[in-house]
Amino acid sequence: MKLTQIRNATLVLEYAGKKFLIDPMLAEKEAWDGFAGNARSHLRNPMVALPVAIEELLAVDAVIITHTHTDHWDEAAQQSIPKDMPIYTQNESDAALVRSQGFQHVRVLDGENRFVDGLVIFKTDGQHGSNELYADPLWGDLLGDACGLVFTHPDEKTLYIAGDTVWVKPYARSLQRFQPDIVVLNTGYAINDTYGPIIMGKEDTRRTLQMLPAAIVVASHMESINHCLLTRAELRAYSLEQGIEDRVIIPEDGESMIF
Numbered sequence: 001m002k003l004t005q006i007r008n009a010t011l012v013l014e015y016a017g018k019k020f021l022i023d024p025m026l027a028e029k030e031a032w033d034g035f036a037g038n039a040r041s042h043l044r045n046p047m048v049a050l051p052v053a054i055e056e057l058l059a060v061d062a063v064i065i066t067h068t069h070t071d072h073w074d075e076a077a078q079q080s081i082p083k084d085m086p087i088y089t090q091n092e093s094d095a096a097l098v099r100s101q102g103f104q105h106v107r108v109l110d111g112e113n114r115f116v117d118g119l120v121i122f123k124t125d126g127q128h129g130s131n132e133l134y135a136d137p138l139w140g141d142l143l144g145d146a147c148g149l150v151f152t153h154p155d156e157k158t159l160y161i162a163g164d165t166v167w168v169k170p171y172a173r174s175l176q177r178f179q180p181d182i183v184v185l186n187t188g189y190a191i192n193d194t195y196g197p198i199i200m201g202k203e204d205t206r207r208t209l210q211m212l213p214a215a216i217v218v219a220s221h222m223e224s225i226n227h228c229l230l231t232r233a234e235l236r237a238y239s240l241e242q243g244i245e246d247r248v249i250i251p252e253d254g255e256s257m258i259f
Helices: 075-080 092-100 131-135 137-143 169-178 202-211 232-242
Strands: 002-007 010-015 018-022 062-065 086-089 105-108 112-114 120-124 148-152 159-161 182-186 216-220 256-258
Touching: 002 216, 010 159, 086 092, 092 105, 120 169, 131 137, 148 169, 159 169, 169 202, 182 202, 202 216, 202 232
Parallel strands: 018 062, 062 086, 086 105, 159 182, 182 216
Antiparallel strands: 002 010, 002 256, 010 018, 112 120, 120 148, 148 159
């Protein structure tokens, strides 16, 4: 497989002969306001520019949207992606939204999705913040659902893209069930002003590798959005301190990895 970190959670994945654009955030630098009620909301998003031209990202077989928050599915993506592109969403609510934006071939992921030639994509659960956050009707509705993705094929390593989640039982169960070789973690440590982290941070890389002694973690969702506080430099230093630097890949925007 070839995995390219584009920016934030936006990835391009070439896997089992197919090419996917995942969670496209395609806006120009500082195109929209920071997320209110979250850390550093005075900063405008995205904080950095796309490392490649949008046109280079559109030569794919399909788009997968783990959830429709602006930093995973923005107006620039909606305007740039062809309306006849196959798009996969986590649930019918997200699918209805994407269809209302003019897209013609929108499908909801099942728990297990079998494609031709042995490719299977599993949809996994997560939780986009703490139990306390989800008990708050305002924030619980706003954060909503966000899925993860597991890619399997007889000729490929198993890849788990965990999505926007904190460490919860469904995440740990997915690690146990699928035993992925590569785990993409959204490790930017996005902070809500009231309820704290809403995605993973540096300690979650160590915990993941403790559960999967042979796996590699790829750090994503960093240094692009106002409330993501963990930097690449800090994660690199932590990995060295913990002795896991050989198993934590921290790609720059635009960097490709082959596994």
